[in-house]
Structure formats: structure tokens, C-alpha cells
Amino acid sequence: MAAPPIVDLTDDELRARGGLKWTYPPTDVLPAWVAETDVAPDPVVRDAVAAAVAAGGFGYPPFDASSALPEVFAAYARRQWGWQVPASSVVSTVDVMHGILLALTTLCADAPVIVPTPTYPPFLQVVPQSRRELVTIPLDPDAERATLDLGRIDAAMAAGARTVLLANPHNPWGRAFTRDELVALLEVVHRYGGRVVSDEIHAGLVLPGAVHVPLATLPGGAEVTTTLMSATKAWNMPALKCAQIVAGDTADLKALRALPMVDNHSTSTLGIVAAQAAYAGGQPWLDAWVQRLATNRAVYEEAVAEHLPDARHRPLEATYLAWLDVRAYGHTDPARVALQRGRVMVNDGRSFGPGGEGHVRVNLGTSPERIERIVRAVAAGLT
Ligand SMILES: Cc1ncc(COP(=O)(O)O)c(C=O)c1O
Known part of the structure; x- marks a missing residue:
């Protein structure tokens, strides 16, 4: 074709x-x-949304249990990255930034949060918004390669930080972190009983020469990771408001499912249609x-x-x-x-x-x- x-x-x-x-x-x-x-x-996405508009699909979005999106996303994650995501662990939310806020406030220790910088600017806002201290770890602008400073992440965790807020692929470093880099990060995180909130919204946009490694696929990864995903960046449809939180274990999943409606104020019905079309046929x-x-x-x-x-x-x-x-x-x-x-x-x-x-x-x-x-x-x- x-x-x-x-x-x-x-x-x-x-x-x-x-x-x-x-x-x-x-x-x-x-x-x-x-x-x-x-x-x-993408005409596949446009036509699916147009059909939903024509049908007047403007109701409240379905619960995850009665929506096809978690299964469609899980199938996509398996095909693209060999990631075995149980569909039941996919929690819909309105967008990635809100999902990060929920992950920080609901799942992460009330302790400082590490953000490697320069970073997508709202990361600098979401940490204080979660009422946690922000610990920035700046990249040396003269470094040949943009890498995670594990020494300083280790030191920040030794001083009390318990969460790393990571973008992988990274905006604005343009990096797709390698398996070895991520394994090394997990080692540090495990040493301190910490966690990672892994924003993988750019996963579909890895360029030839690099690959995307979902953190949750690595040994010891899932149990300390909450992953944020969305089709809105790769398919350029942020207006449609639809993101996925992938819970790393059953305790996290239970905590996320127990959130009151006003906290996880859902997603968008048209966004679900668009995301399903993108993951299934885009x-x-x-x-x-x-x-x-x-x-x-x-x-x-x-x-x-x-x-x-x-x-x-x-x-x-x-x-x-x-x-x-x-x-x-x-x-x-x-x-x-x-x-x-x-x-x-x-x-x-x-x-x-x-x-x-x-x-x-x-x-x-x-x-x-x-x-x-x-x-x-x-x-x-x-x-
Ligand atoms: C790393 C990263 N996370 C999150 C977002 C925003 O996602 P959302 O619109 O779903 O909150 C962006 C947007 O560019 C981004 O680059």
C-alpha cells in the first residue's frame, strides 16, 4: 500500500x-x-471524528470498563514496543499534564520531585501545583550528549527526593533514552524506594536511528513507574483532550480508580474516538x-x-x-x-x-x- x-x-x-x-x-x-x-x-482520524460529529457523539465519555480504548491502546503498545499492558491498567484522563498532577498527588510520596532541566515548561509548574518541592537538575549546556545526571539524581534522592518526573522521549533535549540509560535510572530509583512518573507522549515521534523504550517494560520498571501516554502529540490533536495513565501495579490502579470524579474529570468522547482511530489505524x-x-x-x-x-x-x-x-x-x-x-x-x-x-x-x-x-x-x- x-x-x-x-x-x-x-x-x-x-x-x-x-x-x-x-x-x-x-x-x-x-x-x-x-x-x-x-x-x-491523518484522514483515518479526521474521518472517524467527522463520523462521530455527524452522529452527534457529544455525550459524556464512557467509563473505561465499557470503552474500547484501553484494549485498543494495549494492542498498540504491544505492536509498537512489545509492551504487555493489561487493558485494565489503562486509566483515561483529560490530558497528560493533568495525568501527571494526578500521579504526583495520588501515587507519589509527599517529598521533593526531581526534574531534569531544561524541561517542558509546565513540568516546572505541576510540581509546585502538587505541593511538592521541585528539585531541578540542569544539563551541562556544553555536554557532548544530553544524558541524565545519575550522580545528582542519586544525591537528590539521598537528600530526600522520592520521585523523578521524566519525559522520554525528552522535550526539549530531543533524546530517546536508551535501555541502558533507563536501567541505570531504575537502579538509583530502587535504591531509595522512589518512583518515576514517565511522560511518554512523544513515543510515536522517534526518528530513524533511535527507538522508544517504555520504562515500564524494563525489569523492575513497572512497579515503580506511572506512564502517561496520549495520541494527541504524534497525530497533532491536542484539542481533543484524551490521555492514558498506565498504572504500574494493582495498588496504583486501585488508587487511581478511587479518585473522585471532580479530581479525574474524565476525558473527551471525541478524543476517545480520535485516539482509537489513531492507535488502531493511524x-x-x-x-x-x-x-x-x-x-x-x-x-x-x-x-x-x-x-x-x-x-x-x-x-x-x-x-x-x-x-x-x-x-x-x-x-x-x-x-x-x-x-x-x-x-x-x-x-x-x-x-x-x-x-x-x-x-x-x-x-x-x-x-x-x-x-x-x-x-x-x-x-x-x-x-
Ligand atoms: C513532554 C510533554 N508532555 C506533555 C505535553 C502536553 O500534553 P497534554 O496537552 O496532553 O497535557 C507536551 C506538549 O508538548 C510535552 O511536550
């Missing part, structure tokens, strides 16, 4: 869709910031999208080498979010300078926490042609 085409949308079509990425910046600014992508949806489109992202990665690397020769970046292993070290250009707020002088919107590295200074995050989820323009515009601003 021919690969489904990836359909690029025009600037006008993207603005008309009404999403954050294209509606916030002024029309003369090229958006390369928030994690949304610039292509038409892989051909996602494969084509990942191929496109591999092309985009190459286009980006070439454009950075040509237009921003003093910028540094590590090879992108996963996600379409590129972390770019522009310290060499000497701006305190490079994102603002790029906006003002280059008319391009990228994310300010400082909002990703300690270690983000002098960096910007660039969204590559678009056409190769726009990537060229984005890099040229950042260069026009910074140089």
Missing part, C-alpha cells in the same frame, strides 16, 4: 484552523514555537510523518550550518522540537531578538528552567521550505 501523503497547509489555512501556534503571532511573524504541526490531519500516516520529520531534521541541520554557523545543537533523536544553543551570538533574550528583528517566533530557552539560558527551541513540525525560512529568519535576527 502506498504511504499516505502528508499534506502541507498554507499560512491562511493554518490561521483559519484556529490553533494557538498560528493565531497568537502577528501575521508577518513565522510561527515556530508551541508544539503543534502544520499539516492536515500508523501508516504516522510512519509517513516520521519520514517527513527525518527529512526536516536534515534540512534543519544544513540550514543551521549555513546560516547560524556558531550555533550548537545535538543530533535530534525524537520529537520535532529542536533545542538550539545560540549563546555564541551573545543575546540575553535570543527569542525576543529573533522575533523583533527576524519576525520569527521560537521559544525562549529560559522558560525551560535552569540550563535554558542562551538557547531557543525551534519547532520543525512543518514543511522543509518553512524550515529554511525559519532558520534564515532566526539568523537574520541574531546575527
